[in-house]
Amino acid sequence: MLPTSVSKGRSSSSASRTNPMFPQYLRRIIKWQQMDIEYTFWQMLHLCTSPKVVYQHTKYHKQTKNQWARDDPAFVVICSLLLSVATIAYCAAYDHSATHAIFVVISVLLFHFLITGAMLATFCWFLTNSYLREDSPNSHVVEQRVEWLYAFDVHCNSFFPMFVMLYVIHYFLSPLLMVHGFIPVLLSNLLFMAAASYYHYLNFLGYDGKLILLVCCFALLLNIGQKIFRVEVWQSILVPSLCLIDALFLKIFL
Template identity: 55%
Template sequence: MLPTSNNVASRGPTSRGNVPFLTTYLRRIIKPQQMDFEYTAWLMLQLCIAPKTAYRHTSYHKQTKNHWARDDPAYVVICCLLVAAAACAYCVAFSSSPWHSFFTILSAVFVDFLAIGLAIATVGWFLANKFLRKRSLHGHAIEQHVEWMYAFDIHCNSYFPLFILLYVLQFVLSPVLLWRSFVSTILANLLYMVALSYYHYLSFLGYSALPFLEHTEVFLWPVAAIVIVVPFAVLAGFNPSRFTLNIYFG
């Protein structure tokens, strides 16, 4: 049986018990020698080819350290560097202004990945704790909560395959995806459908890995909405690749 904890640290991003964890986490960011980049690379690979294997290791982490969230910021650091590098490639290809390029790179890292990720993690953390926790039938059982940092880990895990598809693959295929043709519209919509659906599928796996949650299939509901919307987007001639790049580069 997995160890349980009633520590207030698991209850939210602002709880007092969470401060030492966050302090240690942030301190390790400036100490690369304390980060496990080899494990992070393995985890990123597993999230793309065998995501259930990746989340099985979450249980092992809980058994050894008694908390679900990673205490190693290597994953976040690598994601930030990869997003910045990809944004640089897009700027070289589509931007003509150094200042605009600088702003785009910062926006990709601090808005697209971090800020939106913080918002998504907070919403997922709130929904899971408020509505999805199993109600104990025994009054003496220890009540468990989803750690906010674990919710952020779920976003980061889900973001990497999305990054591969919507940053890397889209860049490689951009000469085709940006054509004004029906085929390009179909391909762009399929690419975004797969990327966003896989993001939500990984989110579902992350929350379903917690044994004290139930009805985690709610995190798959956006996938159904995406599948329904995409055919209408294709028929309307909406090309998400052109739309996204127009936002950044005009």
């Protein structure tokens, strides 16, 4: 399900049509009246229950508007608001001052969601356009090409269920997970494994089952996570191994 654009002669005209999409997308962020809030919550619900339905609707969006990426920033706005609320809840639970809470909210929004998402989207956009496209000798066949904004949409789609598991469910399980012992550590790692596996499964769906992209994105995330959170050695071995098994399972059975 890679975004398509006409090759060669028409590529420049296609690019000129897609360029105005970014200013329009940014302008609509501050216009709540133009956002489809109900459809956004519908997408969020189905991303957690039946994500294939969401990507089926993405195909319909391509057929009607001739672009894969969303032209409605409601998903990003609502996800940012929910992330802010969850971060404030953590700050309130762990007795942070108001100044520190504001700093934490801004840093989480920027680094956990937007900047990291933009980096991953750029990485996936470059990887798919450079190595995962199928070149056809027929000049009349439409060339497969990923839109950058669509790559960011795939990240946002994958991030929301991970947010539910690692920010919401983890918050309510914090009294149990903060207890010292093997069981809390095991549960914490299983929760992280489930969130990471589901994140990459949704990437798997977003890029139409490109397994190499799934594994490469996970390797990048793992490397970042090891440097930032300084996880123990056995954790850094257990989690990627289980996720790699999960990726192979997806490749074989889906």
